[in-house]
Amino acid sequence: DADVTQTPRNRITKTGKRIMLECSQTKGHDRMYWYRQDPGLGLQLIYYSFDVKDINKGEISDGYSVSRQAQAKFSLSLESAIPNQTALYFCATSDLDIDSNQPQHFGDGTRLSIL
Amino acid sequence: AQKVTQAQTEISVVEKEDVTLDCVYETRDTTYYLFWYKQPPSGELVFLIRRNSFDEQNEISGRYSWNFQKSTSSFNFTITASQVVDSAVYFCALSVSTGTASKLTFGTGTRLQVTL
Numbered sequence: 001d002a003d004v005t006q007t008p009r010n011r012i013t014k015t016g017k018r019i020m021l022e023c024s025q026t027k028g029h030d031r032m033y034w035y036r037q038d039p040g041l042g043l044q045l046i047y048y049s050f051d052v053k054d055i056n057k058g059e060i061s062d063g064y065s066v067s068r069q070a071q072a073k074f075s076l077s078l079e080s081a082i083p084n085q086t087a088l089y090f091c092a093t094s095d096l097d098i099d100s101n102q103p104q105h106f107g108d109g110t111r112l113s114i115l
Numbered sequence: 116a117q118k119v120t121q122a123q124t125e126i127s128v129v130e131k132e133d134v135t136l137d138c139v140y141e142t143r144d145t146t147y148y149l150f151w152y153k154q155p156p157s158g159e160l161v162f163l164i165r166r167n168s169f170d171e172q173n174e175i176s177g178r179y180s181w182n183f184q185k186s187t188s189s190f191n192f193t194i195t196a197s198q199v200v201d202s203a204v205y206f207c208a209l210s211v212s213t214g215t216a217s218k219l220t221f222g223t224g225t226r227l228q229v230t231l
Contacts, residue, residue, distance in 0.1 A: 033218075033219075040124075040223065040224075041223055041224075042119070042206055042208075042221030042222050042223045042224055043160075043206070043219070043221045044221075045218055045219070048218065058218070088158065090160060092160075102165075103150060103162045103165050104162070104219060105162065106152075106159065106160035106162075107159075108157075108158065108159045109158050109159065109160075111158075
């Protein structure tokens with residue numbers, strides 16, 4: 001089983017709909033992240049969380065919200081989806097290490113299309 | 116602010132050729148970490164290497180090698196004797212520590228196409 005699981009893997013929806021992308025992990029990591037990837041661009045950070053009581057905005061948080069339901073679960077919501085939110089979305093986790101920045105481990109991605 | 120530049124958008128090579136992917140970074144922090152990730156056609160992101168700013172030793176792992184030069188703010192990635200399975204998009208990324216933060220700043224990626 002994958003260490004970082006994203007559901008759904010693919011989703012097509014209409015403008016104005018609310019949609020939730022879910023991420024769960026079995027790595028026991030404290031830190032979790034949501035990114036989006038657009039064609040020809042790198043990954044851009046949407047939100048990140050260092051534990052269940054901590055939520056932080058990333059570079060492009062407008063139009064998104066998140067919920068850290070448990071250490072292992074971090075969901076991303078689009079309250080009213082718009083076409084320019086069509087992208088590949090990644091969830092990632094990393095371990096807490098105050099002496100070094102541990103690598104982030106990514107899920108397989110959710111391909112979201114908004115018509 | 117941090118920035119990562121991968122000037123090569125796409126590279127095509129014939130199998131068994133050596134290829135170098137360039138990565139140039141910008142940061143004012145003295146402590147930082149550099150990463151390379153691979154994204155094969157299937158879409159997932161695979162971690163390849165992490166290097167901290169205090170360790171300028173080059174690293175070799177099989178056909179992969181990395182050249183870190185602080186003087187030129189570069190962290191280049193070389194694949195020796197490339198294979199078709201190396202075809203992927205490769206991302207360079209930078210992370211600095213801000214309190215307990217460790218956010219990644221990604222470059223725009225280099226698409227490597229290896230043909231027979």
